[in-house]
Amino acid sequence: xxxxxxxxxxxxxxxxxxxxxxxxxxxxxxxxxxxxxxxxxxxxxxxxxxxxxxxxxxxxxxxxxxxxxxxxxxxxxxxxxxxxxxxxxxxxxxxxxxxxxxxxxxxxxxxxxxxxxxxxxxxxxxxxxxxxxxxxxxxxxxxxxxxxxxxxxxxxxxxxxxxxxxxxxxxxxxxxxxxxxxxxxxxxxxxxxxxxxxxxxxxxxxxxxxxxxxxxxxxxxxxxxxxxxxxxxxxxxxxxxxxxxxxxxxxxxx
Amino acid sequence: xxxxxxxxxxxxxxxxxxxxxxxxxxxxxxxxxxxxxxxxxxxxxxxxxxxxxxxxxxxxxxxxxxxxxxxxxxxxxxxxxxxxxxxxxxxxxxxxxxxxxxxxxxxxxxxxxxxxxxxxxxxxxxxxxxxxxxxxxxxxxxxxxxxxxxxxxxxxxxxxxxxxxxxxxxxxxxxxxxxxxxxxxxxxxxxxxxxxxxxxxxxxxxxxxxxxxxxxxxxxxxxxxxxxxxxxxxxxxxxxxxxxxxxxxxxxxxxxxxxxxxxxxxxxxxxxxxxxxxxxxxxxxxxxxxxxxxxxxxxxxxxxxxxxxxxxxxxxxxxxxxxxxxxxxxxxxxxxxxxxxxxxxxxxxxxxxxxxxxxxxxxxxxxxxxxxxxxxxxxxxxxxxxxxxxxxxxxxxxxxxxxxxxxxxxxxxxxxxxx
Ligand code: SF4
Ligand code: SF4
Numbered sequence: 001x002x003x004x005x006x007x008x009x010x011x012x013x014x015x016x017x018x019x020x021x022x023x024x025x026x027x028x029x030x031x032x033x034x035x036x037x038x039x040x041x042x043x044x045x046x047x048x049x050x051x052x053x054x055x056x057x058x059x060x061x062x063x064x065x066x067x068x069x070x071x072x073x074x075x076x077x078x079x080x081x082x083x084x085x086x087x088x089x090x091x092x093x094x095x096x097x098x099x100x101x102x103x104x105x106x107x108x109x110x111x112x113x114x115x116x117x118x119x120x121x122x123x124x125x126x127x128x129x130x131x132x133x134x135x136x137x138x139x140x141x142x143x144x145x146x147x148x149x150x151x152x153x154x155x156x157x158x159x160x161x162x163x164x165x166x167x168x169x170x171x172x173x174x175x176x177x178x179x180x181x182x183x184x185x186x187x188x189x190x191x192x193x194x195x196x197x198x199x200x201x202x203x204x205x206x207x208x209x210x211x212x213x214x215x216x217x218x219x220x221x222x223x224x225x226x227x228x229x230x231x232x233x234x235x236x237x238x239x240x241x242x243x244x245x246x247x248x249x250x251x252x253x254x
Numbered sequence: 255x256x257x258x259x260x261x262x263x264x265x266x267x268x269x270x271x272x273x274x275x276x277x278x279x280x281x282x283x284x285x286x287x288x289x290x291x292x293x294x295x296x297x298x299x300x301x302x303x304x305x306x307x308x309x310x311x312x313x314x315x316x317x318x319x320x321x322x323x324x325x326x327x328x329x330x331x332x333x334x335x336x337x338x339x340x341x342x343x344x345x346x347x348x349x350x351x352x353x354x355x356x357x358x359x360x361x362x363x364x365x366x367x368x369x370x371x372x373x374x375x376x377x378x379x380x381x382x383x384x385x386x387x388x389x390x391x392x393x394x395x396x397x398x399x400x401x402x403x404x405x406x407x408x409x410x411x412x413x414x415x416x417x418x419x420x421x422x423x424x425x426x427x428x429x430x431x432x433x434x435x436x437x438x439x440x441x442x443x444x445x446x447x448x449x450x451x452x453x454x455x456x457x458x459x460x461x462x463x464x465x466x467x468x469x470x471x472x473x474x475x476x477x478x479x480x481x482x483x484x485x486x487x488x489x490x491x492x493x494x495x496x497x498x499x500x501x502x503x504x505x506x507x508x509x510x511x512x513x514x515x516x517x518x519x520x521x522x523x524x525x526x527x528x529x530x531x532x533x534x535x536x537x538x539x540x541x542x543x544x545x546x547x548x549x550x551x552x553x554x555x556x557x558x559x560x561x562x563x564x565x566x567x568x569x570x571x572x573x574x575x576x577x578x579x580x581x582x583x584x585x586x587x588x589x590x591x592x593x594x595x596x597x598x599x600x601x602x603x604x605x606x607x608x609x610x611x612x613x614x615x616x617x618x619x620x621x622x623x624x625x626x627x628x629x630x631x632x633x634x635x636x637x638x639x640x641x642x643x644x645x646x647x648x649x650x651x652x653x654x655x656x657x658x659x660x661x662x663x664x665x666x667x668x669x670x671x672x673x
Binding site for chain 1: 314494495496497498499500501502505506508509510512513528529556558559561562563564565566604607608609610611612613614616617626630632633634635636637638643644645646647649650651654655658659660661663665666667668669670671672
């Protein structure tokens with residue numbers, strides 16, 4: 001962002017990469033896939049790069065409101081200094097925080113989830129999907145809690161999948177009945193409490209039961225939890241976890 | 255005339271006892287903190303029509319949902335009939351509302367039909383409770399008393415309906431030359447038996463009204479208080495997206511001060527405590543939620559932590575809050591203390607930390623309770639007042655503070671993904 005601003009340009013969108021997109025080995029691929037799609041579309045966008053900092057979602061949900069608000073105010077200061085209007089997020093936790101919790105602290109932006117953005121691009125014909133590299137494969141979709149239940153985004157990711165796969169094989173617990181991957185609310189960063197099993201195993205078993213070749217997700221935490229679950233169940237050969245952006249990346253052969 | 259006087263005395267006693275219960279609860283509410291401001295009345299009305307009167311969330315379980323919805327809608331029409339019975343009792347009139355014509359016929363007729371339906375459903379509900387092992391009806395928070403309370407309420411409702419039909423049948427029999435209103439069920443029964451039921455009218459009337467009065471006064475002490483509170487609770491619900499967790503204003507002030515030391519410090523805004531430890535820290539809405547909770551267990555049923563055998567049960571959080579208020583409320587009002595608290599003595603840290611904030615519970619709750627918000631308020635207390643977070647979280651906090659990311663990576667490397 002600093003670079004483009006120095007050139008006197010004003011990009012239309014800010015792509016909020018999020019900490020997972022920046023640092024998580026697996027999720028970096030998703031960030032890359034999505035930026036390739038943006039380039040392919042010729043969208044004018046920029047990222048904050050080194051100036052981006054954690055939104056504070058996990059800190060807030062772990063009870064550290066002080067840390068959350070420090071993060072929020074600093075991020076808002078940066079965003080406002082660039083006069084950012086529209087933000088696209090891949091991470092639903094960043095999306096939820098920026099969209100719902102930043103406004104009360106002075107951060108008012110149009111925050112867009114990438115699945116909604118992609119759905120829109122496909123519907124308006126800007127994104128043309130002609131070939132299907134996944135021919136003959138079936139897919140299910142795991143709803144991230146912060147996207148679905150939190151913000152009512154159920155159809156957009158499904159529409160994007162359908163545009164390539166033709167069909168989403170729904171699990172028993174889907175949409176607003178969806179089961180958490182087990183990582184939200186800062187669970188990602190701590191040991192799970194004692195129980196009979198881990199939440200991601202419960203969810204993975206459900207996916208395996210559905211007998212599909214792929215499971216699509218739209219969240220870095222879900223990605224980690226489901227991929228771990230699949231590994232633990234030794235199903236990596238027959239079942240892969242793939243992000244919505246990666247589906248489009250493959251379909252466009254980028 | 256004697257009947258009228260007797261009835262008015264009963265009615266006054268009923269109101270008296272009820273006023274006492276309300277006053278007691280009002281006192282407890284005075285111990286709590288403010289919640290969000292109640293704005294957007296229009297949106298609230300449509301939300302209430304949808305969720306409360308339309309029973310949309312109840313229908314997430316379609317079969318049992320339909321039964322509950324019919325009982326609820328039946329209750330609404332029957333209540334109109336009961337109001338008339340009370341007016342009749344006070345004024346000595348007979349069928350005071352009959353002049354409303356076709357509307358009267360519709361209300362009375364549907365009340366008569368619903369009474370029968372409700373008897374059938376209540377019977378099924380009772381059998382289900384007694385013989386089916388339904389997981390959400392069990393759990394540590396579901397004491398024997400809670401189960402007994404549920405059954406008692408079901409019997410109350412059942413007998414209310416039986417007495418209503420008896421009264422209707424008696425009324426029909428004692429007016430052989432024509433009567434007010436339409437009674438599809440009772441009239442059929444009278445014709446079927448062909449007997450004279452007129453003796454049933456007076457006892458039917460008294461029993462029905464006395465049951466209502468007793469039930470109404472029993473409710474504030476029972477989980478079936480939701481009969482009164484669920485509609486207002488839905489009306490007062492938080493209409494924001496369920497994953498929006500409100501910012502703590504006291505912190506906003508401090509953070510602003512840290513970022514800009516020039517800002518004026520407002521002494522008057524000093525807060526006693528961050529987060530929730532005990533009943534004085536919860537908002538009136540939290541407490542109202544705890545009183546409105548039907549203990550139906552729909553929340554716990556969908557909770558991923560609970561499903562996978564962890565200690566957390568979202569229902570228990572609100573059952574505990576109500577219990578703790580019953581215990582501490584009277585003491586606090588008398589200016590006394592005990593050495594217990596909601597957190598730890600009722601709700602363990604282990605429960606609090608098991609929540610993924612997935613909001614499945616809040617989504618499912620038919621009366622719009624938000625469990626994760628209260629759970630996170632308790633985390634706030636643990637973290638900001640006691641620094642008692644699990645080790646992994648402290649590492650995460652430190653990473654965010656030092657590196658601007660929950661993992662230990664340098665902000666310098668933030669663009670590596672794009673290489
Ligand atoms: S909190 Fe809601 S869903 Fe849970 S038991 Fe109470 S009423 Fe039912
Ligand atoms: S938000 Fe917490 S309490 Fe509610 S269902 Fe999810 S894990 Fe359970």
